[in-house]
Each structure stands twice: as structure tokens, then as C-alpha cells.
Amino acid sequence: MSATDMAMDSSAARDDAEPHGPKPRRVSPGRIGVYAFLVVAALFFLIPLYIMIVTSLKGMPEIRLGNLFNLPAEPTVQPWIDAMWHACTGRDCYGLSPGFLNSVKITVPSVIISIICASINGYALTYWPYKGANVLFGLLVFGAFVPYQVVIYPLIIGLSSVGLFASLPGIIIIHTIFGMPLLTLLYRNFYASLPVELFKAGRVDGAGFWRIFFYIMIPMSVPITIVAVILQVTGIWNDFLFGVVFAGRSNWPMTVQLNNIVNTTTGVREYNVNMAATILTAAVPLIVYFVSGRWFVRGIAAGAVKG
Amino acid sequence: MASLRRAFPVHSIIGTVPMILVSVGVFVVGIGFSVMWSFTSSKLFPNWDFVGLLQYERLWATDRWLVSVNNIWIFGLLSIACNMVFGYLLAVFMDQRIRQEDTFRSIFLYPFAMSLIVTGLVWQWALDPNLGLQTAVRKFGWESFTFAPLVDPQLAIYGLVVAGIWQGAGVTMAILLAGLRGIDAEIWKAAKVDGIPNWRAYLFIGLPMMRGAIATAFVLQCVSVVRVYDLVIAMTGGGPGYATTMPAVYVIQLITVRQNVGQGMAAATMMLMPILLVVIIGGILMWRRNRKATA
Numbered sequence: 001m002s003a004t005d006m007a008m009d010s011s012a013a014r015d016d017a018e019p020h021g022p023k024p025r026r027v028s029p030g031r032i033g034v035y036a037f038l039v040v041a042a043l044f045f046l047i048p049l050y051i052m053i054v055t056s057l058k059g060m061p062e063i064r065l066g067n068l069f070n071l072p073a074e075p076t077v078q079p080w081i082d083a084m085w086h087a088c089t090g091r092d093c094y095g096l097s098p099g100f101l102n103s104v105k106i107t108v109p110s111v112i113i114s115i116i117c118a119s120i121n122g123y124a125l126t127y128w129p130y131k132g133a134n135v136l137f138g139l140l141v142f143g144a145f146v147p148y149q150v151v152i153y154p155l156i157i158g159l160s161s162v163g164l165f166a167s168l169p170g171i172i173i174i175h176t177i178f179g180m181p182l183l184t185l186l187y188r189n190f191y192a193s194l195p196v197e198l199f200k201a202g203r204v205d206g207a208g209f210w211r212i213f214f215y216i217m218i219p220m221s222v223p224i225t226i227v228a229v230i231l232q233v234t235g236i237w238n239d240f241l242f243g244v245v246f247a248g249r250s251n252w253p254m255t256v257q258l259n260n261i262v263n264t265t266t267g268v269r270e271y272n273v274n275m276a277a278t279i280l281t282a283a284v285p286l287i288v289y290f291v292s293g294r295w296f297v298r299g300i301a302a303g304a305v306k307g
Numbered sequence: 308m309a310s311l312r313r314a315f316p317v318h319s320i321i322g323t324v325p326m327i328l329v330s331v332g333v334f335v336v337g338i339g340f341s342v343m344w345s346f347t348s349s350k351l352f353p354n355w356d357f358v359g360l361l362q363y364e365r366l367w368a369t370d371r372w373l374v375s376v377n378n379i380w381i382f383g384l385l386s387i388a389c390n391m392v393f394g395y396l397l398a399v400f401m402d403q404r405i406r407q408e409d410t411f412r413s414i415f416l417y418p419f420a421m422s423l424i425v426t427g428l429v430w431q432w433a434l435d436p437n438l439g440l441q442t443a444v445r446k447f448g449w450e451s452f453t454f455a456p457l458v459d460p461q462l463a464i465y466g467l468v469v470a471g472i473w474q475g476a477g478v479t480m481a482i483l484l485a486g487l488r489g490i491d492a493e494i495w496k497a498a499k500v501d502g503i504p505n506w507r508a509y510l511f512i513g514l515p516m517m518r519g520a521i522a523t524a525f526v527l528q529c530v531s532v533v534r535v536y537d538l539v540i541a542m543t544g545g546g547p548g549y550a551t552t553m554p555a556v557y558v559i560q561l562i563t564v565r566q567n568v569g570q571g572m573a574a575a576t577m578m579l580m581p582i583l584l585v586v587i588i589g590g591i592l593m594w595r596r597n598r599k600a601t602a
Contacts, residue, residue, distance in 0.1 A: 019408075037396075038397075041393075049429075067443060123322075130319055145582050149578055151341065152562070184326065262428055274432075278429065
């Protein structure tokens with residue numbers, strides 16, 4: 001990013017609140033220092049991505065002889081095709097495509113089910129609390145801090161005893177369980193922020209638990225649901241640990257396949273294919289991130305305010 | 308919301324059955340089983356042959372575990388400290404009425420959107436002696452340049468720290484920047500009127516006034532440090548040897564590859580201890596504050 005690029009942009013979108021820094025004079029040593037720091041920091045974050053993109057477009061001889069930072073002399077998309085369809089893990093040479101399908105099959109139902117459960121939880125906790133409900137909620141929030149390793153083994157045993165270990169429903173249940181603390185907290189805080197008159201009006205009209213939920217609460221929940229979907233799609237797509245433990249070999253998600261392709265290959269390491277595979281695996285959450293923009297930050301901030 | 312409380316809202320209980328199952332079934336019963344199995348001689352499958360604290364004694368006599376505990380301290384302290392400092396610096400610089408704020412924000416934050424597996428692989432390559440930084444610098448002409456932390460057992464853990472910063476500094480920046488923007492503008496004006504230099508205002512007025520944001524960023528970092536698994540697996544696989552193994556990796560290895568469930572559960576219980584401690588201390592603090600508020 002050059003100084004002229006920055007000067008050309010006239011209206012950078014502002015956050016809700018104003019920055020506090022001093023009003024900038026046109027050019028001063030201080031301003032140059034500010035931008036220098038930010039640009040150097042940006043390079044630290046961008047260079048790895050640049051290297052991956054550039055390398056994934058090179059052939060292997062060029063990688064071996066040329067400089068890592070050079071643009072590809074003879075750009076080729078063959079590594080990308082190989083990464084998606086032909087890269088090998090052990091004897092199977094189908095590339096990332098089975099993993100991609102598995103990730104879709106895991107992510108879509110997990111996101112839907114976990115959000116349905118959490119929104120009902122949040123609604124019930126806010127408007128229909130029963131004796132002990134807050135203790136349950138406290139336990140759930142505590143669960144958000146528990147290291148996964150502490151409960152993984154009992155879950156393996158539990159799921160095996162009902163025949164769901166190493167299966168698609170099993171991994172979906174696992175994602176629903178571990179998404180529940182944070183999502184329930186999000187929905188509870190959201191419903192608690194709505195005016196209680198909405199609920200009371202529903203009650204006066206004789207609506208019960210489910211009627212109020214479906215006709216009043218769900219239509220109001222669009223913003224929080226966007227945040228929840230972003231959190232869950234990126235979180236579940238990026239998951240590795242649960243996928244490798246609970247999904248079973250035939251349902252391994254993309255992240256597991258990627259790690260297998262890259263870290264278990266014997267013989268010559270095809271860096272270009274590996275890097276293309278890495279970018280492909282990161283593509284879905286990155287698209288979500290860039291499309292959602294501010295919502296993503298809001299999701300982190302909301303998700304971070306635990307307890 | 309006491310007016311809404313009813314003795315027995317049946318539908319509410321039916322609706323929250325999943326929550327009851329998860330809260331009690333997973334986070335109480337599950338943890339209970341893990342802790343109980345840590346007192347047994349379970350190998351491949353759990354059994355109920357109680358052996359007292361034997362698994363804990365063995366655990367703390369295992370070099371691999373001691374290394375992983377040591378690593379989590381180094382990794383945790385360094386990556387949290389660097390993330391907080393670097394994140395706050397970025398936030399302060401982002402707060403200087405810069406142009407292209409959104410662009411910078413996107414750049415600083417995008418690594419967080421990707422899987423830790425991706426981060427691990429990216430940095431595995433960047434620090435690979437035959438491919439990454441070392442080769443690149445040598446090809447620029449500095450032939451004796453040596454920088455290959457991941458193949459050195461003493462330095463590999465610091466490679467993980469760099470990857471951790473790359474992944475997490477942007478989030479810290481975003482949270483702390485939101486905290487900075489949440490401070491009342493009058494306070495900054497007052498500081499300016501009093502002639503307090505900018506850097507002192509950020510250090511001595513800004514920081515203390517955004518305890519909430521700092522606590523949030525800190526807790527987020529702590530939770531992710533204790534859970535660090537994917538990053539290690541993708542970047543070093545716990546190697547060279549077992550120089551970069553971590554408690555989370557150790558537990559998974561024991562219950563899968565090494566088929567030593569008893570000791571794995573003992574290690575898992577040890578992982579739970581610091582969290583329990585923090586939760587209990589936090590609980591006491593909140594209880595005391597509530598009591599003060601009502602008194």
C-alpha cells in the first residue's frame with residue numbers, strides 16, 4: 001500500500017464513535033510515523049498470504065530455484081486443480097474435494113441445529129425462567145471455559161454407547177454441544193435487551209411459550225442470528241480437533257484432510273499444491289469474513305464478553 | 308424479572324431439554340467421569356479399578372508432560388503479553404484519525420477468520436529452513452543468514468509464539484479499539500486542555516478506563532491458549548521430538564494413540580485446575596461486589 005493510495009481515498013468509513021487522536025495536519029513527521037508503523041504491521045500480516053498465493057501459482061522447478069517473494073514467471077493453475085481433485089493422502093488421491101463436501105455436510109446442519117437450540121434457550125431463560133434455570137445457565141457458561149480435553153473422552157464413550165461415534169450425526173451433536181454456551185449467552189443477552197412489553201403484549205393476547213417465540217421473538221432476532229451464523233460457520237468450518245476425533249475417517253472435514261495432505265505426504269513435498277490446498281481450506285471462512293465486515297467484529301466482541 | 312417467574316412452565320422446560328442435557332450431562336457428569344477415571348488404572352477402555360493418586364504420580368514423573376507444562380507457560384505468557392502489547396499499539400495507532408481504517412482493520416484481523424491449521428501450515432512454511440525466510444534472505448545475498456527456529460528444540464516454541472501473535476493480535480486490536488472508542492470524549496478533551504502528551508493520555512488515562520475491554524481480550528487469549536491444539540499439530544506436530552508438545556496435545560495422544568486413558572484423564576484434570584481456580588476467584592469477586600452493591 002503506497003501513500004498515494006491512501007491519499008486517494010477521501011472518505012474512509014467511520015466507526016460508531018470518533019477516533020481520539022489529534023486532528024491531523026497535512027503532513028508531519030508524526031503522521032508519517034503513524035502510517036509507517038501501520039504499514040509495517042500490515043506487511044507482517046500480509047506477507048504470509050502473499051507468499052502462499054504466489055507460490056501456489058508456480059511450478060515446482062521455479063519454487064526450487066527462484067526466490068520465494070518473486071511473482072510467478074509462468075503462472076499455472078495446475079496446483080489448484082491438483083489440490084482440489086488429485087492430491088494424495090496415503091493411497092487415496094481425491095484431493096480436498098471429499099473434505100470439502102464433508103465440511104459442508106457437517107457445517108450446515110450443525111449451524112442450524114445449534115442456533116435453534118440456543119435461541120430457544122435464550123428465550124426460555126429470559127422470559128420463562130423456572131426453578132434452577134439460572135443454575136443450568138451458570139453451568140453452561142462455565143462450560144465455555146472448560147478445556148475440550150476434559151470432556152472429550154466421556155463424550156467418546158457416550159456417543160459409542162449409542163452407536164453415534166465416528167458418524168455424521170455424532171459430529172453434528174458435538175458441534176451443537178460446544179456451540180451452545182456461547183450462543184445461548186448471545187441470545188439470552190439479546191432477548192433481555194428487548195422491551196419486555198413485547199412479551200407481555202403476547203401474553204395478554206393469550207399466546208403461549210411457542211406462539212410468542214415463533215411470532216414475536218423470531219422475527220425480532222435477525223441481527224443476533226446473523227452474528228450467530230457468522231460465528232458458527234467460521235468456527236465449525238475451522239474446527240480440527242472435533243472433526244479428527246468424532247467425525248470418523250469417511251466424514252473427515254476439510255481441515256483434517258488438509259493437514260493429512262500436507263503433513264503426511266511421503267517423498268517430494270509439492271509446496272505449490274499444499275499452499276493451494278491451504279488457501280482453498282481458508283476460502284470459505286475468509287469469504288464469510290470479507291462479506292460480513294463489521295458483523296464479524298461485532299460477533300467477536302459479543303462472543304468475547306462472556307460471563 | 309421476578310414478575311415473569313412461574314412455578315412450572317412446562318413448555319419452557321421442554322424447550323430447554325438440550326440445554327439441560329448439555330449443562331448437566333456434559334459439563335457436570337462428563338467432567339465427573341473424567342475426574343473419576345483419573346483415579347483408575349484405565350488403559351484402552353475405562354475400568355473402575357481405583358488406584359488412588361498413582362496416575363498423577365506417574366504423570367508428574369513423565370518428562371513429556373513436564374515439557375508440555377513448561378511449554379504452555381512459555382507459550383501462554385509470551386503470546387498473551389505480546390498480543391496485548393502489540394494489539395494495544397495497533398489500536399492506538401488505528402485511533403489516530405487515519406485514512407483507510409477499514410482496510411487496515413481487515414488486514415490485521417483476517418488471520419483470525421482462518422483455521423489454526425491454516426495458520427500453523429503458513430508459519431511452518433515461512434520458517435522452513437529450505438523454503439521460507441532463511442532461504443529467501445540467503446538468495447538476496449546474505450549467505451550465512453540462519454533463522455530456522457522450528458528445527459531447533461530450544462527455539463521451536465518461539466516459532467509457535469510468532470504464529471500465535473499473527474493469529475491473535477488483530478482480535479486484541481479490535482476489542483481494545485472498541486474499548487478506546489467507548490471512552491467519553493470529554494475525558495480526552497480534558498487531558499488535552501491540561502496539556503498531557505498524547506502517549507501519556509493513552510497509557511495513564513486510556514488503559515485504566517478500559518478495564519472491561521482489557522479483561523475481555525485477556526480472557527479470550529487465556530481460553531485459546533489452554534486449548535491450543537490445532538496450531539501445534541499443524542505447525543510442528545509437537546516436534547522436534549516432543550519439544551513443542553502441549554497439555555492439550557498430550558491428553559489427546561494418551562487417549563488415542565497411547566491408549567492410557569487413566570493417565571490421560573489425570574492430565575485433563577490438571578488442565579481443568581487453573582480454569583476452576585479462575586472461575587472460583589471470579590465467582591467470589593463477583594459475589595463480594597454484588598454484596599457491596601446491595602449493602
